[in-house]
Amino acid sequence: MSEGGSARPRVVVTRRWPEAVESLIAERFDGVFNETDEPMSRAQLADALADADAICPTVTDALDASLLGRPGIRTRLLANFGVGFNHIDLEAAAAAGIAVTNTPGVLTDCTADLAMMLILMTARRAGEGERELRAGEWSGWRPTHLLGRKVTGKVLGIVGAGRIGLATARRAHFGFGMHILISSRSGVAPSVLSELGAEQLGLDALLERADVVSLHCPSTAQTHHLIDAAALARMPERAILINTARGDVVDEDALASALANGGIGGAGLDVYEHEPSVTQALLDLPNVVLLPHLGSGSEETRVAMGLCALANLTAFFADEPLPNRVAAAQPD
Numbered sequence: 001m002s003e004g005g006s007a008r009p010r011v012v013v014t015r016r017w018p019e020a021v022e023s024l025i026a027e028r029f030d031g032v033f034n035e036t037d038e039p040m041s042r043a044q045l046a047d048a049l050a051d052a053d054a055i056c057p058t059v060t061d062a063l064d065a066s067l068l069g070r071p072g073i074r075t076r077l078l079a080n081f082g083v084g085f086n087h088i089d090l091e092a093a094a095a096a097g098i099a100v101t102n103t104p105g106v107l108t109d110c111t112a113d114l115a116m117m118l119i120l121m122t123a124r125r126a127g128e129g130e131r132e133l134r135a136g137e138w139s140g141w142r143p144t145h146l147l148g149r150k151v152t153g154k155v156l157g158i159v160g161a162g163r164i165g166l167a168t169a170r171r172a173h174f175g176f177g178m179h180i181l182i183s184s185r186s187g188v189a190p191s192v193l194s195e196l197g198a199e200q201l202g203l204d205a206l207l208e209r210a211d212v213v214s215l216h217c218p219s220t221a222q223t224h225h226l227i228d229a230a231a232l233a234r235m236p237e238r239a240i241l242i243n244t245a246r247g248d249v250v251d252e253d254a255l256a257s258a259l260a261n262g263g264i265g266g267a268g269l270d271v272y273e274h275e276p277s278v279t280q281a282l283l284d285l286p287n288v289v290l291l292p293h294l295g296s297g298s299e300e301t302r303v304a305m306g307l308c309a310l311a312n313l314t315a316f317f318a319d320e321p322l323p324n325r326v327a328a329a330q331p332d
């Protein structure tokens with residue numbers, strides 16, 4: 001860690017951020033940056049909570065009740081880098097008098113793009129094709145080589161109708177002529193359903209009808225293993241599951257079994273139950289596209305996320321209303 005010294009609020013940034021944003025933080029605050037970019041240990045997080053006025057964590061920092069419940073905490077703000085905040089125990093933060101903010105909106109397009117990319121890659125067997133070619137095993141064009149499934153005109157089930165779910169639905173509907181089904185616990189505005197020509201229905205009915213199911217709900221106690229063996233059994237044999245939300249929404253072992261046994265046809269995953277570890281059975285299967293949590297991973301979006309977190313920090317230390325305060329689980 002490198003430190004700048006002064007009486008300005010001390011802000012710990014737990015992982016490397018785009019340089020332009022780190023420079024702005026260093027200009028405005030007593031910034032403490034993670035030059036090694038190694039995930040912080042629990043001891044380091046505990047030290048940061050004791051020393052820093054604000055911490056900017058990410059999905060790799062488990063800020064649970066035992067850390068947030070320690071005595072002698074100086075931190076008053078967790079300005080999360082990311083829209084998802086399931087790695088932060090919100091109740092424990094509130095009990096410790098710590099405000100929490102996130103970065104909604106700025107990563108909607110890129111995450112929806114990636115969901116669409118996984119739909120296409122999985123349906124059209126792009127991962128298998130690339131692996132074959134790189135292995136020097138491509139014997140040339142032939143009419144029956146690596147036949148996938150056509151995406152245009154198929155039925156896409158969107159689970160979770162927040163910003164990212166709806167942005168994915170728009171891409172799929174207007175770009176690929178997909179018929180959209182939506183399952184959402186908080187409901188979908190009639191204007192949105194009519195814009196997309198979409199149907200709103202319960203999760204079970206959606207799973208039974210969709211050719212592709214794409215998950216966009218937050219990780220909460222209610223959505224933990226939402227897609228388990230029983231849910232997978234409802235899906236048609238050739239259906240595809242896409243997850244760009246959070247790993248624990250899917251029972252990874254049950255998914256691997258369904259894929260191996262022909263229960264479903266394929267999966268495209270960007271998130272995992274125990275990141276960065278991935279269930280070996282999934283790694284061994286050909287009909288899965290596996291990406292390393294790249295949903296928001298464009299230069300533009302990561303800068304925008306940093307600027308969004310910076311706006312929250314700046315407002316907090318100016319005693320202004322927080323632009324993106326997080327109070328309870330909310331979908332994006």
Ligand code: 8YV
Pocket residue numbers: 057058059060081082083084085107245294295296297
């Ligand atoms: C983030 C994400 O980059 O924002 C989110 O919720 O899933 C990612 O795109 C990551 O979680 C960083 O905290």
